[in-house]
Amino acid sequence: MVEIAFLSDFGSTMTFITYVFSNSLLYPVMILLLVFALVSLILTGEFITEYTRRNRNQRELEKQTYRISDIMKSSQSSDIRYKESASILRSFGGKQTQMVTAFSKDAADSVEAGDLRHIEKIADDYEIRMTKITEKTRLITTIGPMLGLMATLIPLGPALIGLTEGNIAALATNLVIAFTTTVVGLFAASLCFGLTTIRNRWYWQDMIDIDYLIDALEEKK
Numbered sequence: 001m002v003e004i005a006f007l008s009d010f011g012s013t014m015t016f017i018t019y020v021f022s023n024s025l026l027y028p029v030m031i032l033l034l035v036f037a038l039v040s041l042i043l044t045g046e047f048i049t050e051y052t053r054r055n056r057n058q059r060e061l062e063k064q065t066y067r068i069s070d071i072m073k074s075s076q077s078s079d080i081r082y083k084e085s086a087s088i089l090r091s092f093g094g095k096q097t098q099m100v101t102a103f104s105k106d107a108a109d110s111v112e113a114g115d116l117r118h119i120e121k122i123a124d125d126y127e128i129r130m131t132k133i134t135e136k137t138r139l140i141t142t143i144g145p146m147l148g149l150m151a152t153l154i155p156l157g158p159a160l161i162g163l164t165e166g167n168i169a170a171l172a173t174n175l176v177i178a179f180t181t182t183v184v185g186l187f188a189a190s191l192c193f194g195l196t197t198i199r200n201r202w203y204w205q206d207m208i209d210i211d212y213l214i215d216a217l218e219e220k221k
Helices: 001-026 026-052 058-072 078-090 098-112 117-153 157-166 168-218
Strands: none
Touching: 001 026, 001 157, 026 117, 026 168, 058 078, 058 168, 078 098, 098 117, 098 168, 117 168, 157 168
C-alpha cells in the first residue's frame, strides 16, 4: 500500500511539474509566433524589392560569355587576355541579376590578376550567401507550424479543467488562444514557404549563369 501511495504521489508530482512547465511555455511561444509573423512580412518586403531589381538579359549574357571564351582561346598574351576578360566582367552592371553582377565584379579582380583558381572559391562563397538568404524563410517554414501546434495544445489543458469546473469563460478564452495561434503559425510558415520556393529557383538560375561564366574563363587556347 505504501508503494502504491508513493507511486501515486510521484505520478501526481510529475503530472503537476509537466503541467506547470508546459503552461509556462505558452507566452514565450506566442511571442515567437508574433515575431515570426512580423519577420515573414519584412522578408516579403525584401523579396518584392529583390524582384523589382532582378534583371536577367540572357542574350546579353551569352553574347558577353562568347566574347570571354573567344578572348581566352585567342593567341594574345595572358596579361592581355585576362585584362580584356576582366573588363567584360565589370560591364555586367544592371544587365544581369544582382548575384551574377556582384560575382562578375568580384571575379574580375581575380581574373585580372591571373588567379583563375580563386574564381571557384568566389562561386562557392556566393552559393553559401544564397543559402544564407533562404535560410531564414526555411527556418520559419519548418518551425512556425511546430510553434503553432505547441500553442494549440498548451491551452487545451486549462480549457479542459475549465470545462470540468463549469467555467465556460476559461474554456472559451483558452480555445480562442489555441485557434488564433495556430493561424498565426500557419500564416508565417505558408508565406515563407512561397518565398523559399521562388528564391530557390532564382538562385539555382544564378548559379547556372555563374558556372557558365566560369566555364568560359577556363577555356584553353
